[in-house]
Amino acid sequence: MRNANKGNLPALIFLFALLFLWQLGAMEVNAAYILPTPLQILQRLWELRGPLFTVHLPATMAVTGIGLLISIGLGLLLAVSMDWSPLLQKCLYPVVVASQTIPTTAIAPLFVLWFGYGIWSKVLVTVLITFFPITITVYDGFRAAKLEMAELLLTYGASKRDIFLKIKVPCALPYFFSAIKMAIPMSIIGAAIGEWLGSQSGLGYFSRRMMTQLDGAGVFAPIVLLSAVAMLVVALVGLLENKAVKWRGES
Amino acid sequence: MSILEFEHVSYQYPGEGFDIIDDLSFSVEPGSFHCIIGVSGCGKSTIFRMTNGLLQPKSGVIRVGGKAIGEQKHYCGYMPQKDLLFPWRTVGENLALPLEIMGGHSKAERRELIDAALADVGLAGCRDKMPEELSGGMRQRAAFARTMLTGSDLLLLDEPFSALDFLTRISMQEWLLAQWEKHKKTILFITHDVEEAIFLSGSVLAVTETPIHTLAEIPVPAAYPRTRACLTRPDMVALREDLIGVLRRQVQS
Numbered sequence: 001m002r003n004a005n006k007g008n009l010p011a012l013i014f015l016f017a018l019l020f021l022w023q024l025g026a027m028e029v030n031a032a033y034i035l036p037t038p039l040q041i042l043q044r045l046w047e048l049r050g051p052l053f054t055v056h057l058p059a060t061m062a063v064t065g066i067g068l069l070i071s072i073g074l075g076l077l078l079a080v081s082m083d084w085s086p087l088l089q090k091c092l093y094p095v096v097v098a099s100q101t102i103p104t105t106a107i108a109p110l111f112v113l114w115f116g117y118g119i120w121s122k123v124l125v126t127v128l129i130t131f132f133p134i135t136i137t138v139y140d141g142f143r144a145a146k147l148e149m150a151e152l153l154l155t156y157g158a159s160k161r162d163i164f165l166k167i168k169v170p171c172a173l174p175y176f177f178s179a180i181k182m183a184i185p186m187s188i189i190g191a192a193i194g195e196w197l198g199s200q201s202g203l204g205y206f207s208r209r210m211m212t213q214l215d216g217a218g219v220f221a222p223i224v225l226l227s228a229v230a231m232l233v234v235a236l237v238g239l240l241e242n243k244a245v246k247w248r249g250e251s
Numbered sequence: 252m253s254i255l256e257f258e259h260v261s262y263q264y265p266g267e268g269f270d271i272i273d274d275l276s277f278s279v280e281p282g283s284f285h286c287i288i289g290v291s292g293c294g295k296s297t298i299f300r301m302t303n304g305l306l307q308p309k310s311g312v313i314r315v316g317g318k319a320i321g322e323q324k325h326y327c328g329y330m331p332q333k334d335l336l337f338p339w340r341t342v343g344e345n346l347a348l349p350l351e352i353m354g355g356h357s358k359a360e361r362r363e364l365i366d367a368a369l370a371d372v373g374l375a376g377c378r379d380k381m382p383e384e385l386s387g388g389m390r391q392r393a394a395f396a397r398t399m400l401t402g403s404d405l406l407l408l409d410e411p412f413s414a415l416d417f418l419t420r421i422s423m424q425e426w427l428l429a430q431w432e433k434h435k436k437t438i439l440f441i442t443h444d445v446e447e448a449i450f451l452s453g454s455v456l457a458v459t460e461t462p463i464h465t466l467a468e469i470p471v472p473a474a475y476p477r478t479r480a481c482l483t484r485p486d487m488v489a490l491r492e493d494l495i496g497v498l499r500r501q502v503q504s
Contacts, residue, residue, distance in 0.1 A: 148335055155303045155329040156352040156401060166348070170339040246339065246381070 036217035041224055044217035052206065052225060059201040060226070063119055063191035067126025071183060074127065075134025082135075083142040083168065100132050105193055112198040122194030122202070129190035134179045141175025142168045177241040184237065185230045192226060252317060253278035254405055254437050255302065260311030262297055270309065272297055273462040279439065281404070284431055286440045286448035287466065288494065289458030290501050295441050298463075299407045302439075303329040315405060325353055328401035332410040334394040336382035342369070342393050343378035349401045368396040372430070388419040392426070399434070408440045412447070421479065424450055432476060445494045450482060459497055469494070 019038045026037040036044070045052070078096060082089040108125050115121040145168045153163055195204030203222035210218030255278065262272040271294040279285060289295045300306040302313060304320060312319055315326040328349075336345045346365045350356050356364065369375055372392040374385075382390060391411055398406060412420045424447060431438055442448050448455050449471050456466040471490065473481040481487055 146335075148331060148333065149337065151305055152329070152331060152335050153348065153352060154305060155327070156349045157324045158352045162352055166351075167337070170337070173339075 031216075033214040033216045036220055040217040041220040044215075045221040045224060048218065048221055052203070052222060055201055056203045056206045056222065057225060057229075059199075060188070060191050060195065060203045061229070063122040063126055063194065063202065064187045066119070067123045067130060067190060068183060068187040070123065070127050071130035071134055071187065072180070075131045075179070075183075076138060078131070078135045079138035079142060079172075082139050084164075096132065096135055099128065102128065104128055104190075105197070108194060108197045111194075117198055117200060122191055122199065125194035125197075126187050126190035129193075130183045130187040133182045133186065137175050137179035137182070138172055141172030144175070145171040174241075174245050177237065177245060180237050181234050181241075184233050188226050188230050252281075254281040254316055255279040255439070256312075256314040256317075257298075258312045258314070260301065260313060261309045262294075262301060262306060263309050264297075269462060271462050272301070272308075273464050274311070275463055275465065276311075277456070277466045277468075279437060281437050282435055284428075284438045284440070284451060284453050285456050286442050286452040287456045287458065288442055288445065288448045288498070290498055291443060293458045293461045293501070294463050295458055296409055299329065299409050299439070299441060302407060303327055325401060326403055327405040327407055328398040328403040329407045330394055330398040330409065330411050332413060334382075334390040336390055336393060336397075338382055340382075341378065342374065342380050342382060342385065345382065345393065346397045346400055349397060353401075364400060368400050369393075371399070372396045373426075386419075387415050388423055391415065391423060395427075395430070399436075404436055406436050406438045408438060410441050410443070413442070413444070420447070425479070427451065428475070428477065443498075445491055445498070446482065449487060449490055449494070450477065450479065455494065457494065457497055460501065467497075 023037045023039060026032075026035045026040075029035050032040055078092060082092055104125055108121070111121040111124050115124065149167050150158075150163045153166065158166070191202065192204035192207070195202035196208050199205040203226055207219050207222045210221075257275050257277050260272060260275050261270045263270045275298075287295045287298065297306065301308050302315070302320070314320065315323065320326060336342070337348070340348075343362075343365050346368055347361055350361045350364060365378065366375070369378055372395060374389060374392055374396065377385065377389070377393070382393070385393065395408075395411070398408075412423050415423060427438075428451060440448075440451055442451075452471050453475075454468050454470040456468055459465075459467050469490070472486045473484065482491075
Protein backbone atom coordinates (compact mmCIF):
# COMPACT_ATOMS: atom_id res chain seq x y z
CA MET A 1 0.00 0.00 0.00
CA ARG A 2 2.86 2.33 0.89
CA ASN A 3 4.45 1.58 -2.47
CA ALA A 4 1.21 2.41 -4.24
CA ASN A 5 1.09 5.78 -2.52
CA LYS A 6 4.68 6.61 -3.40
CA GLY A 7 3.87 7.33 -7.04
CA ASN A 8 0.95 9.59 -6.15
CA LEU A 9 2.88 12.80 -5.65
CA PRO A 10 4.55 12.86 -9.09
CA ALA A 11 1.21 11.88 -10.62
CA LEU A 12 -0.54 14.79 -8.93
CA ILE A 13 2.20 17.19 -10.00
CA PHE A 14 1.86 15.93 -13.56
CA LEU A 15 -1.92 16.41 -13.49
CA PHE A 16 -1.64 19.94 -12.15
CA ALA A 17 1.04 20.79 -14.70
CA LEU A 18 -1.37 19.71 -17.47
CA LEU A 19 -4.22 21.73 -15.98
CA PHE A 20 -1.89 24.70 -15.60
CA LEU A 21 -0.89 24.51 -19.27
CA TRP A 22 -4.55 24.30 -20.23
CA GLN A 23 -5.30 27.31 -18.06
CA LEU A 24 -2.51 29.33 -19.68
CA GLY A 25 -3.43 28.23 -23.20
CA ALA A 26 -7.12 28.99 -22.73
CA MET A 27 -6.37 32.38 -21.22
CA GLU A 28 -4.20 33.12 -24.24
CA VAL A 29 -6.95 32.12 -26.68
CA ASN A 30 -9.47 34.03 -24.58
CA ALA A 31 -12.63 32.55 -26.11
CA ALA A 32 -14.51 30.87 -23.26
CA TYR A 33 -17.38 29.80 -25.52
CA ILE A 34 -15.09 27.35 -27.36
CA LEU A 35 -12.18 26.80 -24.94
CA PRO A 36 -12.98 27.59 -21.31
CA THR A 37 -10.24 27.47 -18.68
CA PRO A 38 -10.32 24.80 -15.94
CA LEU A 39 -11.12 27.48 -13.40
CA GLN A 40 -14.07 28.71 -15.45
CA ILE A 41 -15.34 25.13 -15.70
CA LEU A 42 -15.10 24.63 -11.94
CA GLN A 43 -16.82 27.91 -11.37
CA ARG A 44 -19.64 26.94 -13.74
CA LEU A 45 -19.92 23.53 -12.08
CA TRP A 46 -20.45 25.30 -8.79
CA GLU A 47 -23.04 27.70 -10.24
CA LEU A 48 -24.98 24.87 -11.88
CA ARG A 49 -24.72 22.50 -8.91
CA GLY A 50 -28.46 22.57 -8.22
CA PRO A 51 -29.81 21.13 -11.48
CA LEU A 52 -26.67 19.07 -12.16
CA PHE A 53 -26.67 17.15 -8.89
CA THR A 54 -30.39 16.89 -8.22
CA VAL A 55 -31.80 16.27 -11.72
CA HIS A 56 -29.25 15.39 -14.35
CA LEU A 57 -26.67 13.34 -12.45
CA PRO A 58 -29.32 10.96 -11.00
CA ALA A 59 -30.89 10.58 -14.46
CA THR A 60 -27.56 9.63 -16.05
CA MET A 61 -26.64 7.34 -13.19
CA ALA A 62 -29.96 5.51 -13.52
CA VAL A 63 -29.29 4.85 -17.22
CA THR A 64 -25.69 3.88 -16.52
CA GLY A 65 -26.59 1.59 -13.64
CA ILE A 66 -29.40 -0.22 -15.43
CA GLY A 67 -27.37 -0.45 -18.63
CA LEU A 68 -24.33 -1.78 -16.80
CA LEU A 69 -26.34 -4.41 -14.94
CA ILE A 70 -28.00 -5.61 -18.15
CA SER A 71 -24.62 -5.63 -19.90
CA ILE A 72 -23.03 -7.70 -17.14
CA GLY A 73 -25.91 -10.17 -17.26
CA LEU A 74 -25.89 -10.38 -21.03
CA GLY A 75 -22.09 -10.47 -21.27
CA LEU A 76 -21.77 -13.27 -18.72
CA LEU A 77 -24.58 -15.23 -20.33
CA LEU A 78 -22.95 -14.97 -23.76
CA ALA A 79 -19.48 -15.80 -22.42
CA VAL A 80 -20.73 -18.85 -20.54
CA SER A 81 -22.75 -20.10 -23.53
CA MET A 82 -19.82 -19.68 -25.92
CA ASP A 83 -17.53 -21.50 -23.52
CA TRP A 84 -20.06 -24.27 -22.92
CA SER A 85 -20.75 -25.19 -26.52
CA PRO A 86 -18.45 -24.83 -29.53
CA LEU A 87 -21.54 -24.68 -31.74
CA LEU A 88 -22.96 -21.71 -29.83
CA GLN A 89 -19.52 -20.11 -29.97
CA LYS A 90 -19.50 -20.43 -33.76
CA CYS A 91 -23.00 -18.95 -33.99
CA LEU A 92 -22.69 -16.15 -31.44
CA TYR A 93 -19.15 -14.85 -31.81
CA PRO A 94 -19.60 -13.27 -35.27
CA VAL A 95 -22.88 -11.68 -34.19
CA VAL A 96 -21.26 -10.23 -31.08
CA VAL A 97 -18.42 -8.78 -33.17
CA ALA A 98 -20.81 -7.51 -35.83
CA SER A 99 -22.84 -5.69 -33.16
CA GLN A 100 -19.77 -3.53 -32.52
CA THR A 101 -19.54 -2.37 -36.10
CA ILE A 102 -22.88 -0.61 -35.76
CA PRO A 103 -22.21 3.14 -35.66
CA THR A 104 -24.20 3.65 -32.49
CA THR A 105 -24.51 7.42 -32.76
CA ALA A 106 -25.99 7.06 -36.22
CA ILE A 107 -28.54 4.45 -35.27
CA ALA A 108 -29.46 5.77 -31.81
CA PRO A 109 -32.13 8.20 -33.17
CA LEU A 110 -33.94 5.07 -34.37
CA PHE A 111 -33.88 3.72 -30.82
CA VAL A 112 -35.62 6.90 -29.74
CA LEU A 113 -38.30 6.20 -32.36
CA TRP A 114 -38.63 2.60 -31.20
CA PHE A 115 -38.56 3.12 -27.44
CA GLY A 116 -39.50 6.78 -27.07
CA TYR A 117 -37.78 9.52 -25.09
CA GLY A 118 -37.87 7.51 -21.89
CA ILE A 119 -35.02 5.73 -20.20
CA TRP A 120 -35.02 2.56 -22.34
CA SER A 121 -33.69 4.02 -25.58
CA LYS A 122 -30.65 5.28 -23.62
CA VAL A 123 -30.26 1.98 -21.80
CA LEU A 124 -30.16 0.24 -25.17
CA VAL A 125 -27.34 2.50 -26.39
CA THR A 126 -25.47 1.83 -23.16
CA VAL A 127 -25.89 -1.94 -23.41
CA LEU A 128 -24.89 -1.98 -27.06
CA ILE A 129 -21.60 -0.28 -26.21
CA THR A 130 -20.91 -2.02 -22.89
CA PHE A 131 -21.76 -5.70 -23.24
CA PHE A 132 -19.02 -6.33 -25.81
CA PRO A 133 -15.90 -5.89 -23.65
CA ILE A 134 -17.55 -7.93 -20.89
CA THR A 135 -18.43 -10.79 -23.23
CA ILE A 136 -15.06 -10.99 -24.92
CA THR A 137 -12.92 -10.49 -21.82
CA VAL A 138 -14.79 -13.01 -19.67
CA TYR A 139 -14.81 -15.51 -22.54
CA ASP A 140 -11.03 -15.11 -22.84
CA GLY A 141 -10.83 -15.65 -19.09
CA PHE A 142 -12.62 -18.99 -19.41
CA ARG A 143 -10.27 -19.99 -22.19
CA ALA A 144 -7.22 -19.06 -20.14
CA ALA A 145 -8.02 -21.99 -17.84
CA LYS A 146 -5.27 -24.57 -18.17
CA LEU A 147 -6.09 -27.83 -19.92
CA GLU A 148 -3.70 -29.70 -17.60
CA MET A 149 -5.70 -28.64 -14.56
CA ALA A 150 -8.92 -29.83 -16.19
CA GLU A 151 -7.25 -33.15 -17.04
CA LEU A 152 -6.12 -33.59 -13.46
CA LEU A 153 -9.70 -33.13 -12.25
CA LEU A 154 -10.92 -35.51 -14.95
CA THR A 155 -8.70 -38.22 -13.48
CA TYR A 156 -10.54 -37.63 -10.19
CA GLY A 157 -13.79 -38.26 -12.08
CA ALA A 158 -14.85 -34.60 -12.46
CA SER A 159 -17.89 -33.59 -14.52
CA LYS A 160 -18.00 -30.67 -16.94
CA ARG A 161 -19.77 -28.70 -14.23
CA ASP A 162 -17.00 -29.42 -11.69
CA ILE A 163 -14.40 -28.17 -14.15
CA PHE A 164 -16.42 -25.05 -14.87
CA LEU A 165 -16.93 -24.18 -11.21
CA LYS A 166 -13.56 -25.22 -9.84
CA ILE A 167 -11.25 -24.06 -12.65
CA LYS A 168 -12.93 -21.82 -15.18
CA VAL A 169 -14.76 -19.50 -12.81
CA PRO A 170 -11.71 -18.79 -10.62
CA CYS A 171 -9.54 -18.37 -13.73
CA ALA A 172 -12.01 -15.89 -15.24
CA LEU A 173 -12.47 -13.84 -12.07
CA PRO A 174 -9.52 -11.43 -12.63
CA TYR A 175 -10.68 -11.03 -16.24
CA PHE A 176 -14.18 -10.30 -15.01
CA PHE A 177 -12.92 -7.43 -12.87
CA SER A 178 -10.87 -6.01 -15.74
CA ALA A 179 -14.01 -6.20 -17.88
CA ILE A 180 -16.06 -4.32 -15.29
CA LYS A 181 -13.43 -1.61 -14.98
CA MET A 182 -13.49 -1.18 -18.75
CA ALA A 183 -17.26 -1.30 -18.88
CA ILE A 184 -17.90 1.43 -16.31
CA PRO A 185 -16.54 4.37 -18.34
CA MET A 186 -18.04 2.89 -21.49
CA SER A 187 -21.48 2.64 -19.95
CA ILE A 188 -21.26 6.26 -18.83
CA ILE A 189 -20.27 7.30 -22.35
CA GLY A 190 -23.15 5.21 -23.71
CA ALA A 191 -25.63 6.88 -21.39
CA ALA A 192 -24.31 10.33 -22.28
CA ILE A 193 -24.49 9.63 -26.03
CA GLY A 194 -28.03 8.36 -25.62
CA GLU A 195 -29.03 11.49 -23.76
CA TRP A 196 -27.23 13.73 -26.20
CA LEU A 197 -29.32 12.34 -29.04
CA GLY A 198 -32.73 12.61 -27.49
CA SER A 199 -33.70 13.22 -23.91
CA GLN A 200 -35.24 15.62 -21.43
CA SER A 201 -32.73 15.13 -18.65
CA GLY A 202 -29.29 13.75 -17.92
CA LEU A 203 -25.77 15.12 -18.12
CA GLY A 204 -25.46 14.39 -21.87
CA TYR A 205 -28.64 16.31 -22.53
CA PHE A 206 -27.48 19.13 -20.28
CA SER A 207 -24.14 19.38 -22.04
CA ARG A 208 -25.89 19.65 -25.38
CA ARG A 209 -28.23 22.37 -24.14
CA MET A 210 -25.24 24.42 -22.98
CA MET A 211 -23.71 23.92 -26.42
CA THR A 212 -26.70 25.56 -28.09
CA GLN A 213 -26.22 28.49 -25.72
CA LEU A 214 -22.51 28.76 -26.64
CA ASP A 215 -21.66 28.22 -22.99
CA GLY A 216 -18.27 26.42 -23.27
CA ALA A 217 -17.77 26.05 -19.54
CA GLY A 218 -21.34 24.75 -19.25
CA VAL A 219 -20.57 22.08 -21.84
CA PHE A 220 -17.51 20.94 -19.92
CA ALA A 221 -18.99 21.05 -16.42
CA PRO A 222 -21.17 17.91 -16.78
CA ILE A 223 -18.32 16.15 -18.56
CA VAL A 224 -15.99 16.82 -15.63
CA LEU A 225 -18.68 15.45 -13.37
CA LEU A 226 -19.00 12.28 -15.48
CA SER A 227 -15.24 11.69 -15.40
CA ALA A 228 -15.12 12.15 -11.66
CA VAL A 229 -17.95 9.65 -11.17
CA ALA A 230 -16.29 7.12 -13.51
CA MET A 231 -12.97 7.37 -11.64
CA LEU A 232 -14.71 7.00 -8.31
CA VAL A 233 -16.67 3.90 -9.33
CA VAL A 234 -13.62 2.26 -10.98
CA ALA A 235 -11.65 2.88 -7.77
CA LEU A 236 -14.44 1.24 -5.75
CA VAL A 237 -14.43 -1.80 -8.05
CA GLY A 238 -10.63 -1.94 -7.67
CA LEU A 239 -11.05 -2.17 -3.88
CA LEU A 240 -13.59 -4.95 -4.32
CA GLU A 241 -11.21 -6.72 -6.71
CA ASN A 242 -8.36 -6.65 -4.18
CA LYS A 243 -10.64 -8.38 -1.72
CA ALA A 244 -11.98 -10.99 -4.17
CA VAL A 245 -8.86 -11.90 -6.16
CA LYS A 246 -6.07 -12.91 -3.84
CA TRP A 247 -3.85 -14.40 -6.54
CA ARG A 248 -2.71 -13.09 -9.87
CA GLY A 249 -0.37 -13.83 -12.73
CA GLU A 250 1.18 -16.94 -11.24
CA SER A 251 2.41 -19.78 -13.44
CA MET B 252 -2.89 -61.31 -9.25
CA SER B 253 -1.53 -58.22 -10.92
CA ILE B 254 -2.93 -54.81 -10.02
CA LEU B 255 -2.37 -53.35 -13.50
CA GLU B 256 -2.55 -55.29 -16.72
CA PHE B 257 -2.16 -54.19 -20.33
CA GLU B 258 -3.43 -56.75 -22.82
CA HIS B 259 -2.56 -56.16 -26.50
CA VAL B 260 -3.06 -52.42 -26.16
CA SER B 261 -2.49 -50.13 -29.14
CA TYR B 262 -2.79 -46.38 -29.43
CA GLN B 263 -2.52 -44.04 -32.38
CA TYR B 264 -2.45 -40.26 -32.06
CA PRO B 265 -4.88 -38.53 -34.41
CA GLY B 266 -3.01 -37.33 -37.48
CA GLU B 267 -0.13 -39.77 -37.08
CA GLY B 268 0.29 -42.64 -39.48
CA PHE B 269 1.50 -45.25 -37.00
CA ASP B 270 0.60 -46.72 -33.60
CA ILE B 271 2.90 -45.18 -30.99
CA ILE B 272 1.85 -48.00 -28.64
CA ASP B 273 1.65 -51.19 -30.69
CA ASP B 274 0.19 -54.37 -29.22
CA LEU B 275 1.70 -53.76 -25.79
CA SER B 276 1.17 -56.26 -22.99
CA PHE B 277 2.63 -56.05 -19.50
CA SER B 278 1.51 -56.38 -15.93
CA VAL B 279 2.45 -54.93 -12.55
CA GLU B 280 2.39 -56.71 -9.19
CA PRO B 281 0.62 -55.07 -6.23
CA GLY B 282 2.93 -53.22 -3.87
CA SER B 283 5.74 -52.92 -6.40
CA PHE B 284 7.66 -49.82 -7.42
CA HIS B 285 8.52 -49.60 -11.11
CA CYS B 286 10.08 -46.80 -13.06
CA ILE B 287 9.28 -46.57 -16.73
CA ILE B 288 12.31 -45.13 -18.43
CA GLY B 289 12.66 -43.94 -21.99
CA VAL B 290 13.83 -41.06 -24.12
CA SER B 291 11.66 -37.96 -24.52
CA GLY B 292 8.69 -38.42 -26.84
CA CYS B 293 8.93 -42.22 -26.85
CA GLY B 294 5.32 -42.63 -25.70
CA LYS B 295 5.79 -43.47 -22.03
CA SER B 296 3.40 -40.76 -20.90
CA THR B 297 0.83 -42.18 -23.34
CA ILE B 298 0.83 -45.38 -21.27
CA PHE B 299 -0.16 -43.31 -18.23
CA ARG B 300 -2.75 -41.28 -20.06
CA MET B 301 -4.47 -44.45 -21.22
CA THR B 302 -4.32 -45.96 -17.75
CA ASN B 303 -5.96 -42.95 -16.12
CA GLY B 304 -8.61 -42.73 -18.82
CA LEU B 305 -7.58 -39.45 -20.45
CA LEU B 306 -6.91 -41.34 -23.69
CA GLN B 307 -8.87 -44.27 -25.08
CA PRO B 308 -6.82 -47.14 -26.52
CA LYS B 309 -7.44 -47.98 -30.14
CA SER B 310 -7.59 -51.66 -29.27
CA GLY B 311 -6.83 -53.96 -26.37
CA VAL B 312 -7.87 -54.04 -22.73
CA ILE B 313 -6.44 -52.31 -19.65
CA ARG B 314 -7.37 -53.85 -16.32
CA VAL B 315 -6.82 -52.48 -12.85
CA GLY B 316 -7.42 -54.89 -9.99
CA GLY B 317 -8.69 -57.45 -12.50
CA LYS B 318 -11.50 -55.24 -13.87
CA ALA B 319 -11.47 -53.29 -17.13
CA ILE B 320 -10.94 -49.59 -16.42
CA GLY B 321 -14.01 -48.56 -18.39
CA GLU B 322 -16.17 -50.16 -15.71
CA GLN B 323 -14.67 -48.35 -12.72
CA LYS B 324 -13.86 -44.96 -11.30
CA HIS B 325 -11.23 -43.74 -8.83
CA TYR B 326 -8.94 -46.70 -9.45
CA CYS B 327 -5.71 -44.74 -9.83
CA GLY B 328 -4.09 -41.57 -8.58
CA TYR B 329 -2.31 -39.53 -11.22
CA MET B 330 0.34 -36.93 -10.53
CA PRO B 331 1.62 -34.98 -13.53
CA GLN B 332 5.01 -33.37 -13.95
CA LYS B 333 3.88 -29.92 -12.85
CA ASP B 334 2.47 -29.82 -9.35
CA LEU B 335 -0.68 -28.09 -10.70
CA LEU B 336 -1.63 -26.69 -7.33
CA PHE B 337 -4.44 -24.24 -8.03
CA PRO B 338 -3.01 -20.83 -7.16
CA TRP B 339 -6.34 -19.44 -5.99
CA ARG B 340 -6.82 -22.20 -3.42
CA THR B 341 -4.95 -22.65 -0.15
CA VAL B 342 -2.86 -25.80 0.25
CA GLY B 343 -5.65 -27.38 2.28
CA GLU B 344 -8.28 -26.47 -0.32
CA ASN B 345 -6.06 -27.95 -3.01
CA LEU B 346 -5.90 -31.24 -1.14
CA ALA B 347 -9.68 -31.13 -0.83
CA LEU B 348 -10.11 -31.30 -4.62
CA PRO B 349 -10.22 -35.09 -5.09
CA LEU B 350 -12.45 -35.43 -2.01
CA GLU B 351 -14.84 -32.71 -3.24
CA ILE B 352 -15.13 -34.32 -6.64
CA MET B 353 -15.53 -37.88 -5.43
CA GLY B 354 -18.01 -36.70 -2.81
CA GLY B 355 -19.23 -38.68 0.15
CA HIS B 356 -17.35 -36.80 2.89
CA SER B 357 -18.66 -34.19 5.28
CA LYS B 358 -16.68 -30.99 5.69
CA ALA B 359 -15.34 -32.12 9.05
CA GLU B 360 -14.26 -35.49 7.66
CA ARG B 361 -12.52 -33.78 4.75
CA ARG B 362 -10.67 -31.53 7.13
CA GLU B 363 -9.49 -34.47 9.20
CA LEU B 364 -8.30 -36.39 6.13
CA ILE B 365 -6.48 -33.31 4.83
CA ASP B 366 -4.77 -32.60 8.13
CA ALA B 367 -3.66 -36.22 8.37
CA ALA B 368 -2.37 -36.20 4.78
CA LEU B 369 -0.47 -32.95 5.32
CA ALA B 370 1.11 -34.25 8.52
CA ASP B 371 2.03 -37.40 6.64
CA VAL B 372 4.04 -35.52 4.00
CA GLY B 373 5.66 -33.22 6.56
CA LEU B 374 3.53 -30.18 5.78
CA ALA B 375 1.59 -29.97 9.05
CA GLY B 376 0.61 -26.35 9.62
CA CYS B 377 0.68 -25.44 5.92
CA ARG B 378 -3.04 -25.95 5.42
CA ASP B 379 -3.94 -22.28 5.22
CA LYS B 380 -0.90 -21.18 3.22
CA MET B 381 -1.15 -20.33 -0.44
CA PRO B 382 0.82 -22.60 -2.82
CA GLU B 383 3.08 -19.71 -3.87
CA GLU B 384 4.40 -19.54 -0.31
CA LEU B 385 5.82 -23.09 -0.57
CA SER B 386 9.18 -24.14 -2.01
CA GLY B 387 9.38 -26.44 -5.03
CA GLY B 388 9.92 -29.57 -2.93
CA MET B 389 7.08 -28.65 -0.57
CA ARG B 390 4.76 -28.06 -3.52
CA GLN B 391 5.54 -31.51 -4.90
CA ARG B 392 4.88 -33.05 -1.50
CA ALA B 393 1.55 -31.23 -1.33
CA ALA B 394 0.71 -32.50 -4.82
CA PHE B 395 1.69 -36.01 -3.70
CA ALA B 396 -0.57 -35.70 -0.66
CA ARG B 397 -3.39 -34.67 -2.99
CA THR B 398 -2.72 -37.74 -5.13
CA MET B 399 -2.76 -39.95 -2.01
CA LEU B 400 -6.15 -38.52 -1.07
CA THR B 401 -7.67 -40.07 -4.17
CA GLY B 402 -7.48 -43.19 -2.01
CA SER B 403 -6.25 -45.32 -4.91
CA ASP B 404 -3.79 -48.17 -4.44
CA LEU B 405 -2.21 -47.53 -7.83
CA LEU B 406 -0.26 -44.30 -8.18
CA LEU B 407 0.96 -43.01 -11.53
CA LEU B 408 3.69 -40.40 -11.10
CA ASP B 409 4.77 -38.73 -14.33
CA GLU B 410 8.25 -37.18 -13.88
CA PRO B 411 7.19 -35.51 -10.63
CA PHE B 412 10.70 -34.38 -9.65
CA SER B 413 12.13 -33.37 -13.00
CA ALA B 414 11.62 -29.65 -12.41
CA LEU B 415 13.38 -29.66 -9.03
CA ASP B 416 17.03 -28.79 -8.41
CA PHE B 417 19.41 -31.72 -7.86
CA LEU B 418 19.65 -31.67 -4.06
CA THR B 419 15.89 -31.26 -3.61
CA ARG B 420 15.36 -34.05 -6.12
CA ILE B 421 17.49 -36.62 -4.34
CA SER B 422 15.93 -35.85 -0.97
CA MET B 423 12.47 -36.15 -2.56
CA GLN B 424 13.47 -39.56 -3.96
CA GLU B 425 14.44 -40.79 -0.49
CA TRP B 426 11.25 -39.29 0.90
CA LEU B 427 9.12 -41.01 -1.76
CA LEU B 428 10.67 -44.42 -1.01
CA ALA B 429 9.86 -43.93 2.67
CA GLN B 430 6.26 -43.01 1.78
CA TRP B 431 5.96 -46.06 -0.43
CA GLU B 432 7.29 -48.41 2.25
CA LYS B 433 4.89 -46.91 4.76
CA HIS B 434 1.71 -46.94 2.68
CA LYS B 435 2.22 -50.13 0.63
CA LYS B 436 0.93 -48.54 -2.56
CA THR B 437 1.81 -49.66 -6.06
CA ILE B 438 3.80 -46.94 -7.78
CA LEU B 439 4.56 -46.50 -11.45
CA PHE B 440 7.00 -43.66 -11.96
CA ILE B 441 7.98 -42.18 -15.29
CA THR B 442 11.43 -40.67 -15.59
CA HIS B 443 14.19 -40.16 -18.09
CA ASP B 444 16.81 -39.96 -15.36
CA VAL B 445 18.60 -43.34 -15.21
CA GLU B 446 19.99 -42.85 -11.73
CA GLU B 447 16.56 -41.90 -10.40
CA ALA B 448 15.08 -45.00 -12.02
CA ILE B 449 17.50 -47.49 -10.51
CA PHE B 450 17.48 -45.84 -7.09
CA LEU B 451 13.69 -46.06 -6.85
CA SER B 452 12.63 -49.18 -8.76
CA GLY B 453 12.33 -52.79 -7.77
CA SER B 454 12.69 -53.37 -11.47
CA VAL B 455 13.01 -50.87 -14.26
CA LEU B 456 10.62 -51.03 -17.22
CA ALA B 457 12.67 -49.71 -20.12
CA VAL B 458 11.24 -48.44 -23.38
CA THR B 459 13.78 -49.71 -25.88
CA GLU B 460 12.08 -48.70 -29.11
CA THR B 461 9.34 -46.49 -30.55
CA PRO B 462 6.64 -47.58 -31.36
CA ILE B 463 6.43 -49.40 -28.04
CA HIS B 464 5.87 -53.14 -28.49
CA THR B 465 7.23 -54.31 -25.14
CA LEU B 466 8.63 -52.95 -21.92
CA ALA B 467 11.93 -54.60 -21.05
CA GLU B 468 11.83 -55.51 -17.35
CA ILE B 469 15.28 -55.09 -15.80
CA PRO B 470 15.54 -56.07 -12.11
CA VAL B 471 17.54 -53.82 -9.80
CA PRO B 472 19.90 -55.89 -7.58
CA ALA B 473 19.76 -53.73 -4.43
CA ALA B 474 17.28 -54.60 -1.65
CA TYR B 475 14.93 -52.18 0.12
CA PRO B 476 15.25 -50.14 2.25
CA ARG B 477 17.89 -48.36 0.24
CA THR B 478 20.21 -45.46 0.78
CA ARG B 479 22.05 -43.58 -1.90
CA ALA B 480 25.18 -45.51 -0.92
CA CYS B 481 23.87 -48.47 -2.94
CA LEU B 482 24.28 -46.47 -6.14
CA THR B 483 28.06 -46.81 -5.93
CA ARG B 484 28.01 -50.64 -5.77
CA PRO B 485 29.71 -52.16 -8.85
CA ASP B 486 26.59 -54.08 -9.97
CA MET B 487 24.47 -50.91 -9.71
CA VAL B 488 27.04 -48.87 -11.60
CA ALA B 489 27.14 -51.54 -14.32
CA LEU B 490 23.33 -51.51 -14.52
CA ARG B 491 23.32 -47.74 -14.84
CA GLU B 492 25.84 -47.82 -17.68
CA ASP B 493 23.84 -50.59 -19.41
CA LEU B 494 20.66 -48.55 -19.26
CA ILE B 495 22.37 -45.43 -20.48
CA GLY B 496 23.69 -47.50 -23.41
CA VAL B 497 20.19 -48.75 -24.23
CA LEU B 498 18.75 -45.22 -24.22
CA ARG B 499 21.60 -43.72 -26.24
CA ARG B 500 21.14 -46.25 -29.00
CA GLN B 501 17.60 -44.95 -29.43
CA VAL B 502 18.61 -41.31 -29.51
CA GLN B 503 21.21 -42.05 -32.18
CA SER B 504 19.06 -44.25 -34.35
